[in-house]
Every structure is written in structure tokens, then in C-alpha cells.
Amino acid sequence: MNAPARPAPWSRRTTWVVRSLGVTSAVGLALVVWLGLWVTPPDKTQHDLVRLVYLHPPIAWVALYLAFGIAVISSLLWLWPRTRSRQWDRLAAASMEVGVVFTALTLATGAIWGRPTWGVWWVWDARLTSTALLLVLQLGYLALRRVPSSAEARARRSALAAVIAGVDVPIVHFSVSWWRTLHQSATVLNPDLSPTIHGAMAWTLLLGFVAMSLAFAWLLVLRYRAEALAEVLDDRALDEALSERWAEGPDPSPAPGTPVGVGS
Amino acid sequence: MWRDALLVAAKDLRIEARSRVVLNQVAPFAVLVLVLFALALGPDRGPLRQAAPGLFWVAVLFASVLAVQRSAAVETTDSSRDGLRLSGIDPAGAFLGKAAAVALELLVLEVVVGAGALVLFGSSVRSPGALVAASLAGTAGLAAAGTLYGALSTGTRMRETLLPLLFLPVAAPVLLAGTRAWQAALGTMASSAGDPWVRILLVFAAVYLALGVVVFGALQEAS
Amino acid sequence: MWRDALLVAAKDLRIEARSRVVLNQVAPFAVLVLVLFALALGPDRGPLRQAAPGLFWVAVLFASVLAVQRSAAVETTDSSRDGLRLSGIDPAGAFLGKAAAVALELLVLEVVVGAGALVLFGSSVRSPGALVAASLAGTAGLAAAGTLYGALSTGTRMRETLLPLLFLPVAAPVLLAGTRAWQAALGTMASSAGDPWVRILLVFAAVYLALGVVVFGALQEAS
Amino acid sequence: MASAVLLRGAVALSGRFPALAGVDLEVAPGEVVVLFGPNGAGKTSVLRACAGLLAISQGDAMVLGHDLRRHRTAVRRVVGMLGHEPALYDDLTVAENVRFGVRAAGADPGAVDPVIERLGLGGRVRRTPAARLSAGQRRRVALAGLIARAPRLWLLDEPHAALDSEARDLLDDALREATASGATALVASHEPDRVLPLADRVVDMAGGRVTGQQRGQRPRQLPGGAHVA
Amino acid sequence: MASAVLLRGAVALSGRFPALAGVDLEVAPGEVVVLFGPNGAGKTSVLRACAGLLAISQGDAMVLGHDLRRHRTAVRRVVGMLGHEPALYDDLTVAENVRFGVRAAGADPGAVDPVIERLGLGGRVRRTPAARLSAGQRRRVALAGLIARAPRLWLLDEPHAALDSEARDLLDDALREATASGATALVASHEPDRVLPLADRVVDMAGGRVTGQQRGQRPRQLPGGAHVA
Numbered sequence A: 001m002n003a004p005a006r007p008a009p010w011s012r013r014t015t016w017v018v019r020s021l022g023v024t025s026a027v028g029l030a031l032v033v034w035l036g037l038w039v040t041p042p043d044k045t046q047h048d049l050v051r052l053v054y055l056h057p058p059i060a061w062v063a064l065y066l067a068f069g070i071a072v073i074s075s076l077l078w079l080w081p082r083t084r085s086r087q088w089d090r091l092a093a094a095s096m097e098v099g100v101v102f103t104a105l106t107l108a109t110g111a112i113w114g115r116p117t118w119g120v121w122w123v124w125d126a127r128l129t130s131t132a133l134l135l136v137l138q139l140g141y142l143a144l145r146r147v148p149s150s151a152e153a154r155a156r157r158s159a160l161a162a163v164i165a166g167v168d169v170p171i172v173h174f175s176v177s178w179w180r181t182l183h184q185s186a187t188v189l190n191p192d193l194s195p196t197i198h199g200a201m202a203w204t205l206l207l208g209f210v211a212m213s214l215a216f217a218w219l220l221v222l223r224y225r226a227e228a229l230a231e232v233l234d235d236r237a238l239d240e241a242l243s244e245r246w247a248e249g250p251d252p253s254p255a256p257g258t259p260v261g262v263g264s
Numbered sequence B, C: 001m002w003r004d005a006l007l008v009a010a011k012d013l014r015i016e017a018r019s020r021v022v023l024n025q026v027a028p029f030a031v032l033v034l035v036l037f038a039l040a041l042g043p044d045r046g047p048l049r050q051a052a053p054g055l056f057w058v059a060v061l062f063a064s065v066l067a068v069q070r071s072a073a074v075e076t077t078d079s080s081r082d083g084l085r086l087s088g089i090d091p092a093g094a095f096l097g098k099a100a101a102v103a104l105e106l107l108v109l110e111v112v113v114g115a116g117a118l119v120l121f122g123s124s125v126r127s128p129g130a131l132v133a134a135s136l137a138g139t140a141g142l143a144a145a146g147t148l149y150g151a152l153s154t155g156t157r158m159r160e161t162l163l164p165l166l167f168l169p170v171a172a173p174v175l176l177a178g179t180r181a182w183q184a185a186l187g188t189m190a191s192s193a194g195d196p197w198v199r200i201l202l203v204f205a206a207v208y209l210a211l212g213v214v215v216f217g218a219l220q221e222a223s
Numbered sequence D, E: 001m002a003s004a005v006l007l008r009g010a011v012a013l014s015g016r017f018p019a020l021a022g023v024d025l026e027v028a029p030g031e032v033v034v035l036f037g038p039n040g041a042g043k044t045s046v047l048r049a050c051a052g053l054l055a056i057s058q059g060d061a062m063v064l065g066h067d068l069r070r071h072r073t074a075v076r077r078v079v080g081m082l083g084h085e086p087a088l089y090d091d092l093t094v095a096e097n098v099r100f101g102v103r104a105a106g107a108d109p110g111a112v113d114p115v116i117e118r119l120g121l122g123g124r125v126r127r128t129p130a131a132r133l134s135a136g137q138r139r140r141v142a143l144a145g146l147i148a149r150a151p152r153l154w155l156l157d158e159p160h161a162a163l164d165s166e167a168r169d170l171l172d173d174a175l176r177e178a179t180a181s182g183a184t185a186l187v188a189s190h191e192p193d194r195v196l197p198l199a200d201r202v203v204d205m206a207g208g209r210v211t212g213q214q215r216g217q218r219p220r221q222l223p224g225g226a227h228v229a
């Protein structure tokens, strides 16, 4: 089940793929910044502020759907006995860790955007509120992971936590958006960008989504790799711990491997 | 499963009947939360009456954290650690039993807190049926989700702090929907459409009850 | 006494440094409380901004319950029960040490919650000095009173539920005075006289520190 | 017949530490095996693993025909454990504790009262909440629960500790009766004088492994005749 | 010289139940007294009362010259107790636990390391958090703390339970050394074979009272000579 999966050093090809993933996403992001800052036109009402549109929605998309989704799905895969493998635990952890950064960035870019647009850092808008709750859910997951325990117990516990929290996300989403929409007055101007988004802007935005997703994928691979390496270290440490543990007592008189039992 | 659920619920309720923790400590605590809010929000009556439904549900939420903590403590303090697991009880039954006991305790508590909120903030009830429906559905959800998280944080030796952190954000929809449903039932809100909110509460309860029945066994192993 | 206080504080802070319970669990919990209130009080901005100081202190109050619970749990979970009493440490020293550790943890936490409250509710600070003074004084008071009640509820096997019930009403003055002092410092209140409130906080802290030094020994026996 | 307990290369982690570092152990049905070994050798860990309370991360582990790594709930239904610290509900009385255990295991509640009397827990003690009991009384309650449940595998962790001489004899009798009627027992102990007469076999542990074994002094012959080495 | 322990008609309530129902007990300085008695007799309650953990509600109680009903803190400074369940901080390592205990008692921290080695708690165990220790290791840690603190009155509650034979010998040695240099000891036990050789006197308890006493087998004669009844 949990046979020690030992990642060999990355093959040349893997290294190359990962590296180009990093380079591509970096170039993509640089391109987005360039397009966003210099090529696309400023907005009529929002002026240069509109340029945040190329960063903030892609970040939010990654945080909300990609990161959390991957974490929940891989947790489910860990829980399902047929597909159980340490890889899914690793992936869930990596995704949640990178995801929490993106969620924080969503909040940060949104707040920075909100300050000039709304005149305040924060409003109790549906999306904002559910993003804040999502951040707390993710922090809770990470806090749970940090509780000292054996790898198996930690994997099980955090997979369950991810699933239990995961089923809540849609409920949060609906209830929070009804909360806003069913309420009498939307005192806050909703950040509906003009539907006349086109040309360079649309392409830049699309590129933003792609580049941000690639960046996420790259970070995810790195975190996953780090988790895997940490597990290799754990396995080595376990080997050492095993021989240290054996040294606490004399050698077994029937050779190890044969169950000491009736008739032996 | 049902037999085990009954057995566990009866045990938890007997312990509660004997120690009176929820009745004598958690219920006053919930009323206290109401009073503290009244203090924090200032002495003006208008805003307070507006806020009554929300404050009721905040108080219930915090009280449910304590009730769940108590319910988990019964299984883990000192000596009874591992007791439930060793007893060979069906995990789904254990989950339903514990959740049912918590729900029952919370319902009693809500009567107290609800009465407190109505009196303190001087609200009047427009449609009591809706009020009760929302409370029942919300309570079932809180008890189910709470019991799940109680088991999750049990093995960690940090139950006191981990449980509220994990449980409260998940319970946020109950707070929200419960508040709205109460607002509709009390008529403090312009729109009186409480029904969709009750439906959210029902969905929440159903989802977590089902989830609990399925995963509680795995949860108990995770320590 | 002072030597013992240092010893105990160092021990508690070392345990916190190792387990990170307050930092990783209680601090996010406190921020969460802010968000939950916003949910309960509805999305309108005006009332929320008005309520910011109160909500900050409510969040700190709840967080301090958890911090104290954790601090008491360290002395009583399972095995260490009676440990502190048997160690022969001067009770006054034990009290000061435990209170100091809790106060330090709360201060770190308040920075997080305070920043959160200012951003979430969109307040701006008029006199940061007053803000800090009120927070320091309030924290000392909460830590002192909390440690007292932590010891009181320790022997009872119902710590989780008894502590909040006993501690919160006693801490109500801190909530009130802290809120008023912050309102003055944030300028959300018409009158800007925060000083008397800070003085109340100081008196509260002084009283409970003195009380703790005197009665902690007796409290430890009360189980 | 299959073994009652079969561990092969069993590794179990406590945190990151291998509390069990490759345990090989086989116990035949009806056998009484005693575990000896210095403090920290892993005796408690073996018992907890057999009760499904400690996860085995490598190796094979079967208990009464159930795979310990898959069907822990099934294992728990047929296994009874008396741990260092007995598992009781502090707020329930002695009688209620025993009754809950018996009902939970689906055993006959009629067995509760006789067993309580037999273990000297009648009268005042019967109505005392478990939190107020003395250390020895707590273990008596746990033992009563075990007897009333009649598990097929008894896991006893230093069962004689805290018991007075009367209760020690009661324990020995109960164990003899149970094993006479087919139950198996795995007993960790530091008191050779006390447990050797009960044991078919003594297994030595150290450093998370089994390091050797000797014959015990239990008079009865095992069904298979040749089982005792 | 005054008695080390003097209880006269001591009554102590646990809830409403008289766990001690009029105990009369006198222990001379330097004496080793063993308490015997069935489960629930009140042995632990006597020890807890002497440590100032259980309030005495009637009768006289003096420990090392301090009135137990008034100056419990003073008593605790000179008394050391090893309870059924040793008092350790779960999150602190073995070394930290011992060091905290020694510092708290104002004893010499230099004694910590030798005592840890002596009790076989060096190496890996030294750095293990107390929560992860085996039952016997926990008691070893508590014992290490006691030795390093060198209290004037040792209160030992079934001290041999959970210890392996090596640790049992270490315990006996430590107790012999301590009493040889003037400390007094009160020991509750269910293992006569083990404690009789250590005891100057054996006191029988039942029903919360002292019901009789015999001579122990400890070779040394008491200073007062006549103390042994």
C-alpha cells in the first residue's frame, strides 16, 4: 500500500520539462506585465487601475479552483483504497500550500485594487467574504498538517479534513452570494468590468490566466518534489532509526523474518 | 448501526444528565455571548434589534463548539481514550449517536438562548414555524459537522484550539443562512424570503450527516 | 518568586515554541471570529465600521479564552496533573510566569487581529499611541484574570466549558473599556476621551495581577 | 487452524520512531504468550497494534483471520484489551461502564451483574463514578468488562499492576477459564513469578523486535500437542 | 526529634466519600514504612494527603514539622511524590522535564545529567517528548526527577509497577541511598516480596484506616531503636 516510493533523481527530460515550465510561466507573466502596463489602453473610469485586471482574476482563479480543487481531488484519491498512495497526500499538501499563497495574493491584490476603486481596503462582498473563509479553511488544513504524528495518520487526517472542508466550499459559495444578492441594497459598486472588453485586453487577460496557471503548476511541481524528497529523507531516517532501534537489544536468536511461533 | 447509535446517544445523554455541563455551563455561556455583544455593539437599541438574529446564531455557534468539545472530551479525557474504538461499536453508529446527543443538547440550549435574544433585544416573532424549522435544520447541521471535527481533532492533544479553528469556518453557512432565515421569520428584514435559507440549512445538514456516516470510521483511525 | 516566574514562563513559552498552538491555531481563529461577525451583522459597511473596535476586542476575548485553555491544558492534560503543585514552586511565581507567557502570546496575536480588523472594517487610526496603550493594558488584565480562572477550572474535568463561563463575564470590563478606548483612538466615537478607559484597563490589570499573586496558592488547592 | 496472531516483519511508527521495528510473532489459538523485555522494548506497542490502535506500516499482520492493515473494526469486535490505563468513562458508574462495554460488544447484558460481584465491585463501589475509583478498582472494572465481553483474543498489558493479591488471583482464574474455553492471550509483564505459571510460551522483546523465546510453565497441553516448543 | 509524618484521626473527603476515615500513623525520620491493603483501602489517599494534594478535613496532620492543614506549599517543597501516573509535561523532552523539576525545587541542576544517565534515559530517550515514552520510561523519568531533587520525604505509590527488573533495582538502590542519608519514605505497594526487604515497618490499611502493623525486613536499626513496634 504505502510501499516506500523513492523518487529517483529527475531524469534529464523531467528536469528539462520542469525548467521550461518555469521559464514559460516567467516569460508569460513578464509578457502579461508588459502588455498590461504598456500595450493595453487605460480604462475610461478606472484609468490605469484597470491593469490589475490582468493579474487579480487569474490569481483568484488559481487559488479558488485550481489549488483547492486539486487538493480535494487528490485527498479523495488518497482516501479511496484502490488508488491510495503517498503521492496523493504529497500532491494535496503541495497544492494546499501553494494555494494558500495564491489565496493570500488574491486578497492582497484585491485589497490593493479596492482601496482606490472603493476607497477602502475591504467590503463585505460575497466573493471577498468567501475568499476570506477559504483562506481560513486552508490555514486550518495546514495547521492540522503541522500537528506531529506519523505519516500515515497525518495523511489520513488531512485528507479527511480537506474533503470535509471541500464539500463546504460550494455551500459557502451559494450562501454567501445569496447573502449579498438577497440583501436589499448593494451599497458597493460591484466590480463589473465593462463588457466591452476586447482586442488586446482580452488577449492579455487570456494570457494572464494561462501564465498564472503555468506558474502555479511550476510551484506545485517544486513543492511536490520537496515533499517527495523530504519523504526520501524520512525513509532514510527510518532505516537509520530502525538499525538504531535494533541496537537497543540483542540480535534475535531465530533469524529475523521467520515468525517466532509455535513449533519454532 | 441504529442500535449502536442509540447506545452511544443514551450514554452521552446520561453523562450529560449527570454532569449537566451543557445545561449549567454552555447554556449560560451562550447567553453571556449575547450580552457581550450587546456590550461590544453599544447601548443603542435600534442596531441591536436589527442584529438579534445574527447574534443568536453567533451565540449558538460558539456554544456548539463547546458542546462538541465536551462531547469529544468524554471520549478522550485521561482514561477513556481509545474506549469507543476498543468497544467494537460500528463507527457510523457512533457518529450518529454522538451527533444526536449533541443536537439534542443544542436544541435545549437554543430555547434558552432564543428566549434570551428575543427578550434582550426586544424582537417579536412573525412566523414561529419558520423560526423553529430553521433552528432544527441548523442544529442538525452543526451537530453533524461538529461531531466530525470533534473526532478529527481528538487524536491531536490540541483539541481545545484546533476544533474551533477547523469547525467554525465550515459552519459559516449555517451562521449566514440561520441568520437570514431568522431575519425573515422575525421580520427584521425587508424581504421575507426565508425559505431558500432553510433549504441551505437542510442541504448542509444532509451533506454532513451523510459524510459522517461514511467517513467516521476512517476519522477514528486517524490518530 | 521572580525566579520561579521566569522558570514557569520560560517553560510555557518553550512548549508554545514547540507546538505553535497559539500562533498556528489561535491567531487564525481570532481572525475568523472577525469574519464570522461580519457575516452575522450583515454586509453593510457603516455599522461594521462602527463596530470594528468592539469586534476586535470580542475576537481578542475569545482568543484569550483559547490561549488560557491551552495554558491550563499544559498543566493538566493526562500526566502533568498536579505537576506544578508538586514541584514546590512558589504559587505567586507560578501565577506571574503563566500570566506573562499568556500575555506575550496574546500580544503577538493582537497584532494580527488588529491589522485584520483595521483592514477588514476599513478603519483608520487617529492616535496610534492610545491604541497601543489600551491594548497593552487590556492584555495584561486578560492574561492575569484568565490565568486565575484557568487555575480555578483546572481541577474540574470540565475545563473546556467552565472556563469561558467564568472568565468571560469577569472580562466584560476589558471588552467595554477596550472598545471605548479604541473607539476614541480610531475616532469612531464622537467624544475622543479615551484616557479614562485606558485607566480602567490599567486598574483592572493591576487588580487582577495583585489578586493573582495573593490567591493563586489558594486556587491551586481548590481542586 | 490458522494462527490467532501472526506478525511478520511488522513495523509500526509512533511519530517517526519505529516503536515496532520488524516484529515476527505467531500465536496459536488457545495459546497464552507472555511478552518480556526491558522498558521501551515495544511490548505495549505490540498489544496496541494487535488491538488495531497502532497502525502497522510495513509487514504482514493478521489477527484471528482479519488483516490488521485493512479491517481494524472487525478486529476490534473480537479482541479485548486491558491497557496500562484502563478505558473508562469517568462520569459513568462502575455498573454503567461495564454495561456499556458489554452492550457495545453485543454480548449478553445478563453477564454484567455476576461479573461485578465476582470482582468485588458490588455495594458502594458499584455506584461510584469511575473517576473516583482507586487505581486497582479501575483495573478491576476494566477486567470485569473484559470477562463479561469474553473476547476471543485477550491483550493484557501488565495486568497484575495495581491489583491486590485477591484481584490478582481473580485475574489469573479468569484468564485460565477463558483460555480453557478456547480464547488466546497475549500478556505483557515485568513479573515473571506471577505470569510464568500462566504462560505456554515466553517471548523476549528488545529494541522493537522479538529476540528469543522460552517455554512457559502452564501445565495444560495445547490441542496440537506439538505446539509447545 | 519530631516525627516525619504524624496523622492523628485524619479524615479526608473525596467528593463526599471519606477516602481516609480516621488514619493514625506516625513515621519516624529516616524510617521506611510500607502501606499494604486491598484495592480502595486508602493507600493512595494517604500519600496524596501527605503531599498536600488531598485536603484533610478532620484530625491532625504534620509532615516534617509543617502543619498539613495550613502550610501545604511549605510541605511540597520538602516532599517528593511518585504517583500512579507520573507528573510530566507531555511536550517537553525527558531532559527538560527533569531539569524543570530540579530547577523548580531549587536543587542543583548539575545533578540532572548524571541522574538521567543512571536511569538509562540517555541517548535517544533523553530527547524524546514525554508523551511518546513507554509506561516504564515515564516512571523512570519521574524517578530521576525525584532522585535529583532529593526530597526529605519520599512518597512512592506502587513504585515498582511498570518498571523492568533493572529499573526496579535502580529504584531500590536510590531509596536505600536516600534513607541512608536521612530521608524518610512512605511506600504503597501490592508486592510484598519486593518491598519487605526495604521496609522498617509494614502498616496495613483497610476501609480508610490503619488496621495493623508488622516489622519489615530492612537490616538497618532505627536511631530510636524503639520505633519498630
Ligand code: HEM
Pocket (backbone or CB within 6 Å): A053, A056, A057, A060, A061, A064, A106, A107, A108, A109, A110, A111, A112, A113, A114, A115, A117, A121, A122, A127, A128, A131, A132, A191, A193
Ligand atoms: C480583497 C479584495 C478582493 C478579493 C478577495 C477578490 C476576490 C476575487 C475572486 C475570488 C475572484 C474569482 C471569482 C470567480 O472566478 O468566481 C475575483 C475575480 C475578479 N475580481 Fe476580485 N477580489 C477583490 C477585489 C477586487 C477589486 C477591487 C476589483 C475591481 C475593482 C476586482 C475585480 C475582479 C474581476 C474583474 C474579477 C474577474 C471577473 C469575474 O470573475 O467576475 N476584485 N476576485
Ligand SMILES: Nc1ncnc2c1ncn2[C@@H]1O[C@H](COP(=O)(O)OP(=O)(O)OP(=O)(O)O)[C@@H](O)[C@H]1O
Pocket (backbone or CB within 6 Å): D014, D015, D016, D017, D018, D019, D037, D038, D039, D040, D041, D042, D043, D044, D045, D046, D188, E124, E125, E128, E129, E132, E133, E134, E135, E136, E137, E162, E164
Ligand atoms: N516519537 C518517538 N521518538 C522517540 N522514541 C519513541 C517515539 N515514540 C515512541 N518511542 C519509543 O518507542 C518505545 C515504545 O515502547 P512501548 O511503549 O511499546 O514499550 P514497552 O515495552 O511497553 O515498555 P514498558 O515496559 O516501559 O511499558 C519506547 O522506547 C519509546 O521511547
Ligand SMILES: Nc1ncnc2c1ncn2[C@@H]1O[C@H](COP(=O)(O)OP(=O)(O)OP(=O)(O)O)[C@@H](O)[C@H]1O
Pocket (backbone or CB within 6 Å): D124, D125, D128, D129, D132, D133, D134, D135, D136, D137, D162, D164, E014, E015, E016, E017, E018, E019, E037, E038, E039, E040, E041, E042, E043, E044, E045, E046
Ligand atoms: N466520591 C466517592 N464515592 C465513593 N467512593 C469514593 C469516592 N471517592 C473515593 N472513593 C473511594 O475511596 C477509595 C480511595 O482509595 P485509594 O485510591 O486511596 O485506594 P488505594 O488503597 O490506593 O487503592 P489501590 O490499591 O487500588 O490503589 C476507593 O475505595 C474509592 O472507591
Ligand SMILES: [Mg+2]
Pocket (backbone or CB within 6 Å): D043, D044, D045, D084, D157, D188, E134, E135, E136
Ligand atoms: Mg508498556
Ligand SMILES: [Mg+2]
Pocket (backbone or CB within 6 Å): D134, D135, D136, E043, E044, E045, E084, E157, E188
Ligand atoms: Mg492506589
